[in-house]
Amino acid sequence: MNDDMSDESKSCSLPSSTEPTATRSTVPMWIFVVTLLLLFLGFAFFDKKGGWFDVRVYAPYNSSEELEAAQPKSAAAVAMAAGKKNYETYCGSCHGNDGAGKIAQAPPLSGSEWVMTKGAERLAHIPLAGLGGPIKVEGKDWNMNMAAMGAGLSDTDLAAVLTYIRGSWGNKMGEVSPDDIKKVRAEVGKAPQPYTGEKLMTMPE
C-alpha cells in the first residue's frame, strides 16, 4: 500500500525542471458583454438603494427625500417649522436667523431674559405693541425702536413664531398658544403705542 501510493504520486508529478508556460488564447467577447451588463445592473442597484453618499440615509430608506418625508411631525414640530419660516421673514433680518442679535440693530433673543420667561404674556406684548427706549438685555444696554412687527400676523402664526423663538438656539421654554396671543392682542388694543422697558416689566410673565 505504502509503495503503491508513493509510486503513484511519483508517476503524476513530472520532473520539475521545466518552468510552466501559458497559451495565448484571448478572452472571448461574451465575457466582456456579461461584465458590462452586470455593471449596468449594479449601477441601477446603487442608484436605487445607495442614497447617493448621503451620510444620513440608512436602509430601509433609499434616499434623503424618503427619509425627510418619514420624519415624525407632531403638532409641536409643525408649529416650530411654521414659526421658523415666519421668524426668518419678519424678525431674522434684525435679530439674526441665529437669534444672536445684531449690533446697532436688535438685541439677542437666544438666552435673553425677556424671552426665557415662565409664561409668554410679557413677551407677546413686544411684537404686538412694539418697543422703544432703553432696556437691558443680558447685561447690556440697548436703546432701539421696534415697530409692532407681529400685529399683522394671525394669532396662530405669531404663536408659532414665539414658540420657535422660545424653543431654539438653546432656549428651552414652553409653547405659546394662539389663545395667549388673542388675549394680549385684546389688551394692547387696535392702535397700540410702543411700550417702554419699564412698562413691559409691569406686565405679568
Added chain:
Amino acid sequence: MKTQDPRAKTPDATIDASCRLPLLVLFNGAALWLVLGLALSVIASLTFHKPEIFACCPMLSYGHAQAAANDLLVYGFCVPAALGVMLWIFARLSQTELVLSPLPFIAAHLWHLGVLVGLVAILTGNTSGFAWLEFPRASAMLLGVAFVLIAISAVATFGQREERELYPSHWFLLAALLWFPWIYSTANLLLVTNWPVRGVAQSIVHWWFTNNFIFVWLALVGLGVVFYLLPKLTGQPLRSKFYALFAFWTLMFFGTWAGIPAGAPVPAWLPTLSQFASMMLVIPILAVAIVLVKTLRGAKLFCGGSTYGYIRLGGLMFLPSAVLLVAAACPQYSRVLEFTWFGAAQVQLHILGFGTIVLLGAINEIVPLIMDKPLPFKKFVPWQFFLSVVGVALFVIPLLIAGVQQGHSNFEPNAGKFWLKLSMGGLVLLLLGSLLLLTNLFLMTLKWKIALVKTVAAAVVAPLENSEVKS
C-alpha cells in the same frame, strides 16, 4: 525558453538550495502554528458540547481560544507558508538563486516571534478587539517588518529574471506582496496603534481589512501558486495567459470593494457599494473556472493524494468559496444569512479548504526539492490529503447547515446546535493531518541538522577527508 539563453543556466538544484534556510524556518514554524491553531480550534469548539467547560480558566475560554486559533491559522500558517512558496516561485521563474537570502532568513524568525507574542497577548486578554487584527502593537510591528524584509528579497529576485515577459503568477504574487503591507499597516495604524478614527469608521476600516486580507490576499496567493504549480505538475501549459490576467484584474478591481455587510450601521452607500462589488465577483469566478477547467482537461491523471491532488482540489475550492461569498452578499439571502454561522463557514472554507490545501500541496512539493531529499514519510502526504479533505468537508458543511437553520429560525438560541457539535469532528481530522506534516518537516530538519553537525565534525577531525562526507 531556457535554451535560448547562451549563458550557463543556473541548475535548479542550486536555485532550490539557495532557498533552503529561509524556507525551512518559514515552513517549520508554519507547520507548528498550524498544529497549535487547529488544536486551539478544537478546544474552542469543546464549548459547543459543554458551555461551562472553561469556567475556571479564562485563557481557554471561547472568546480567547477562538481568536487565537483564527490568528494562528492565518498569521501563523498561511502568511509564512505563502511567503516561503512565493520566494521559491520567484527564484524558479527568474532562474536565479534567491537574492539577499539572509534577509528572509532573519525575517522568518522575526515573523514567528511576532506570532508568539501575539498568541500570548490574545490568551492573556491583551487583544485589540478586532477580529483578524487581535495581535497587539509589538507583534504587529514585528510582522510588518518581517513581511517587508521578505518582500524586498522576493522583489530583488524578481528583478534578476532573465525572461523579461511575465508569467501570470508573477502578477498575482507581486500584487499580494504589495497589498499585505498596505492593508496591514493601514488597519494597524488606524485601529490598533492608537485611535485616530472615531466611532463606526473603525468598523468600516476593519471590514475593509478583513475582506482584503482573508478574501483578496489569500485569493491572490492561492491562485498565483495554483497557476504556477498546476502547469508544472501536469506538464500542460496554462490555458490561457489572458484568461488568468482577466481574472486577476477583475478580482483586484471588484474584490477589494466587497466585505461591508448589508445590515451594517453605516450610511446606505457603503453596504450598497459592497453588494454591487460582490455581485461583480461573478466575473473573476467565471474566468478562474475557465482557466482551471481548461488546464485540467489536458491532464489525464488521477493522483488523489499527490501534491498535484492538493493543488487541483485546492484551486477548485476557490470556486465554491467565492460563490458562497457572492451568495451571502445577495440582498435576498443576506437578510437570512447575515450574522449566522454561514459567514464563518465561508471564511473557514476559504482559509482551510482553499488557501491551506494549496499551500500544503506546495510545501510538500517544495520541501523535498530544497532539501534535495525525499520526505522521511512519503505516505504521510496522501494521508494528510485525505484527512484534510474529509476534515474540511466535515467542518465546513455542518457550519453552513447550522447557519441556514439559524437564519431561518430567526436566531432561535439552540438552532443548528447538532451541526455545531458535529463540526468538531472535522477539526480533529484536520489536526491529525497537520500533525503528519509537522512530523515530516521536523524529522527532515533534524536529519539535516545531524548531517550538518557530522559534516562539520568530520571537517574538524579529518580535514583531508572532507570531500567524502555525504552532506
Added chain:
Amino acid sequence: MKSGFSIFLAILLTLGGSWIGFVVAPTMQLGTAKLTTALVTGDTWPQQRTGEATLGQQIYRANGCVACHTMQLRQDGVSFEVVLTSAGKINPTAVSNLISTLTLTGLNKEAADIAADKISAVGGKTETHLTATGADISNYHAVRRSVAADYLYDAPVQLGSLRAGPDLANIGARQPVAAVHLQHLYAPSSVTAKSAMPSYKFLFEVRKQINGVASPDALNLPAEFATAAGYEVVPKPEAKQLVAYLLSLRADAPLYEAPFTPATTKP
C-alpha cells in the same frame, strides 16, 4: 507588460481606489462625527458612559465577547399609524363614524397621509406615529435600527459578525436589572435554560460569609447553582464594570437617521 514598474503602478492604482473609497472617504465622512440631538426630547446622543462602564468595555474586549455577540440591529421597514388626538368641535360624530371605516395602523407613508387628510377634512385632528419594523426589531424588543451615532464613544467599536448569542445593541434597555446580568454571567443556565453561553465564573469570587451574613453584593442564586452554606458569590470589580457597560448599551433614542415615535409621547 514587460516592465515590473508599470505593473506596479497599475496595481497601485487599482488597490488605491478601494483604499480611498473604504478607508479615506468614510473616515472623512464619519470619523469627524459629533454628538447629535435626539428627535422629540432634544437630548444629546449618544449619552456619555460612566467611568465604570468605560472600563467595562475593556473587559468586554479582553474576553472576546465579540466572537459570539453582535451589536448592530437591522431594520426592514417602517410602519405608520394615524392617531386621533381630538375629534374637533365641528362634527365629532362624523369623525368617529369616519374613523370606524378607515384602517389606521400598519400603513405606509402615502396611505397614512391620505387617511390623515380625510380625517382633517371633517374637522378631526390627528398625529402620525412611526414604528420601526423587522425581524431584529421584534426579536430583540428594539425600537429602531443601529446607526453610526450610537457608537461615537466606543473604543474599540465591536460590532461583531456572528450571533451565537443575542444581539446586544439595546441590551441596556431590554434588561435594565444589573443583578440579572451578574447572575447570567456567573451561571448562564440559571437565567436562560439550556443557554449555550460559557460561564464567566472567573469574574466572581466565592468567599466565606462574614459572621454568617451575606454581603449586599452577593448573588442571589437558585438552590441548584448556589455555593455551600456559609459561602457566598460576589462579583469582582471586573464583573461589575462589564455589567455597567452592558447597561450602557442602548439604541432607543429617536434620531433623524432612524426616526420613530417614542412610546412615552404616544397618548
